[in-house]
Amino acid sequence: MHFKKRPSWDTLKSSDITPESVFNDRRNIIKALGLGAVGASIPGQVQAGIFDLFGENKPSVPFITSPLAFTVNTGFEVNEAKTPFEKVIRHNNFYEFGTDKSDPAENAQDFKVDPWTLVIDGEVDHPITLGLDDLTKMMALEERTYRLRCVEAWSMVIPWVGFPLASLLKKAGLTSKAKYVAFETLFDPEQMPGQKSRLMGGGIHYPYVEGLTIAEAMNDLSFLAVGLYGKSLPPQNGAPIRLVVPWKYGFKSIKSLVRIRVMDKRPPTSWNQLAPQEYGFYANVNPDVDHPRWSQASERRIGEGGLFSAKRIKTLPFNGYEEQVSGLYQGLNLTKNF
């Protein structure tokens, strides 16, 4: 019998082949091994070169946003310099796309918002299902400039385009059992790398969920944004539709909404689930109630100008919206209900 000798290069066993899932996940694996820190100290071009060896193709085309038709609501203007667009779209907490502030801008550009479905259901008279076009066409759009205060003690001033949450809820019609409103972000691990593994996404149990009391949701300040700086939302800022509740810490303003469910009891909320002693259900901006690990008395405003034009300002109760919302919390101990 004649045996063909294996050529010297044919020594790979099938078990030697890297499974496809591992291959596709190599960047996260490298990160998990702590090599992210090594990578961080390598110049960008060199780093790009290293990852090019693996055939990593970075999105070269940024997500396409489009101009929106809207009126400016002069009732919601902020007498402070706006945070420049470039900073608003490059400094984001959106753990679905990575936990670094620069990760969402880097990893979200291929995000698909078409088709999109937003469902409004639960304790409503007429459940509503909205498609992508409905989000910008069903309601009259307006621009409102709001302060945004992150729980990490930095802040921005952003001109949003959208419509009041209350007008959408009124359209659906609330039943007598409507006590709370629950919000849910898209769950799509294929598009959102942070959802693939609990550790990559900062330990959050996805999909990201948030909630408001019905009184908070019906307050005129509660806003559903579909754009910023006059154009539709970039994915890192929560495309195609997100909540903006400016008197609460930023993590309440949930992004990329697929569901708004009116409920008769308080819904779970993501950061509260993760660390209840640090993040409450209300999460109202409050300079007198510190985070257990840092002070909330002041904030660094991310504004115009370069590195040396940073400003530190005093944090205001309810982020400066006390007049509009303090009535919602009468008789409530805000230190206990943080």
Place this chain on the structure above:
Amino acid sequence: MRLTMKHLFWLKVAIHSIAILPVAYLILLILSDQAGGDPVQFIIHYTGIGALNTLIVLLAISPIARKFKQGVLIQTRRVVGLYVFAYASLHIFAFISLDLLFEWSLLIEEVLKRPYILVGALAYIILFALSITSFKVIRRKMGKRWQQLHNLVYLVAILVPIHFYWSVKSEVIEPSIYILVTSSLLLIRLPLYKFYQTILANKFKSKSTS
């Protein structure tokens, strides 16, 4: 190849280059507006990680020198240690100047309110003490006490990863890896570990000779 004193000069040149390069790169990033949407946070994090990475290199020198019988490497510990201090100084200066904008009352408040800053500050005070006593003259003058003082670097290696872990909102993977790496570098120094190692080595020897 056994490194000798002749190589020490070039070794130090390499250390200086590797240590300074990331700072030059950071400056380049800032000037070209590539340091993220919030350069302040970026710089503070970058220099902090720089200090931590350098600390790990520092802790690895002695075990490597021993394992590969490269005694000359021991001579590089001072310069590497000073770079840990330099990066930590940049880290703290960036925090005080760019984040707190020199509001000293705020600094005191923050140090007291944020336990992780207290931990970091303690580590920095130790690094400062080690740096100013790193000169040969002082070393000689201090005698035995010098080594006792400089053993505090092990305390720094415990405090700094805790400082990092404690400071993050929830993204604990990276800090956990640092805790793992620094604790392994500390564990291999424990007499107990060395004791077991010699036992194992002896067993292996007696088996192979019998």
